[in-house]
Amino acid sequence: MLWSGWGDPGKATGLAPEVLELLAEALGVTPSAEEPAGFGDVRLSASGLSPFVLDSLRSIVGAERVRTDADARIRHTRGKSTPDLLKMRRGDGSDAPDAVVLPGSHHEVSEVLRICSDEMVAVVPFGGGTSVVGGVTPDIDGYTGVVTLDLRRLDKLVSVDEESMLAELQPGLRGPQAEELLNARGLTLGHFPQSWEYATLGGFAAARSSGQASAGYGRFDDMVEGLTVATPAGDWELGRAPRSAAGPDLRHVVLGSEGAFGVITSMRLRVRRLPVWRKWDAWRFPSFGAGREAMRVLAQERRLPAVIRLSDETETMIGGGSGCLMVVGWERGEPPRFADAENLGAEPAERWAEGRFGGPYLRDALIAAGATVETLETAAHWSGLPRLYEAVRLALEAALGRVIVMCHVSHLYETGASLYFTVVTAAGDDPLARWEAAKAKTNEAIGLAGGTISHHHGVGRDHRAAYATEIGPVGVGVMRAIKKSLDPMGILNPGVLVP
Structure with missing residues (x-):
């Protein structure tokens, strides 16, 4: 993913002269006199994590999977909204994490959360980094540092239950990877948002994504039958039947939670047979x-x-x-x-x-x-x-x-x-x-006008105030209580989602 833009740099497109003329005439668009920053121009502060925290993280995931180099930090700075990209084009790396940690199992995720809770280190779960609402840019005041938890190594199709039409998949799988694994078995999720090429399954669940074939396949949260979640308060298994009357459906505490309540480490997803044609x-x-x-x-x-x-x-x-x-x-x-x-x-x-x-x-x-x-x-x-x-x-x-x-x-x-x-x-x-x-x-x-602040982009930081108005004081109290119960020290994506 391009650090200051979208996707594969080799696919970058230009604008025809007639389009540039139209922009100038219709909107008064003029080229900026300021050249965008290069990768080496991005301003980063020194990593602030203590030697104890760094050593502890290395002991959990391996030394080579705790990265403090500029390349890793810059590429995990913010999401892909236009404000995010404008800041990167200015060379502003002020929201960069202190370290990027790449766990390879549920146990490693749980251990990272334990250490970070003990040491008051903020943790940002990170999939494809495609948020356009400030969903991977935490508020860091009061924390000793920020760790981005990159889940790319959790990238397996764990099992398939073709009788029930369920597949267990890990959250670090990008959309094309998941489809390739399922298509080999004649199956599909049918979930194709515009971010599909780069976003991950974990991100789809955490943001309640909706794909371009939602009319036929439903939203991503419709596909989630069960979840395994690591939280600072402990491990959590959710969903043991297609429907249940055993209290409120707590899967929906995690779906749409944007990494603020826990880290999804596995999902049981409804799958469909590949269509013969479209x-x-x-x-x-x-x-x-x-x-x-x-x-x-x-x-x-x-x-x-x-x-x-x-x-x-x-x-x-x-x-x-x-x-x-x-x-x-x-x-x-x-x-x-x-x-x-x-x-x-x-x-x-x-x-x-x-x-x-x-x-x-x-x-x-x-x-x-x-x-x-x-x-x-x-x-x-x-x-x-x-x-x-x-x-x-x-x-x-x-x-x-x-x-x-x-x-x-x-x-x-x-x-x-x-x-x-x-x-x-x-x-x-x-x-x-x-x-x-x-x-x-x-x-x-x-x-x-009576609309919701987001149908599928999520709340992040950008919509937090509007979200508080939408759910009202009682809803805000409920969200804060859930946050306190699952994340007592408030380390998970602080400032995102919860008013």
């Missing part, structure tokens, strides 16, 4: 409202395909089309048909599918050209979606002035759906401050 189709709707209504009918009649995504007029126009483009991918039966839309055939949908993991590379190219590009997402019930859509757009336009705001619907339920926004504006003199002010106003607008 076919694509595309439709043009006259308006976003008309396409959204067609989606609602499909969801409530339980006729959803595996993949379904509707772009609003602006997103469709930026993609070179008109009206509102709907992409459909189905794996069985007959495709949905829409009487009030124009069928465009398979080509637009196949083109989208071919490039669906490439969006972050384009984001990096736009940042390099002098634009600020960021995404945000929310969800609401069907009756509230029009109001939420307008509220977010108006808040962004009021805060940023000359701005392009694109939106799509891509995760459907019988009672509602998500909205995913992409925002492009000129960076200006202080892009960080400008975006943070716009984000704060938009978070407020989402709450007032």
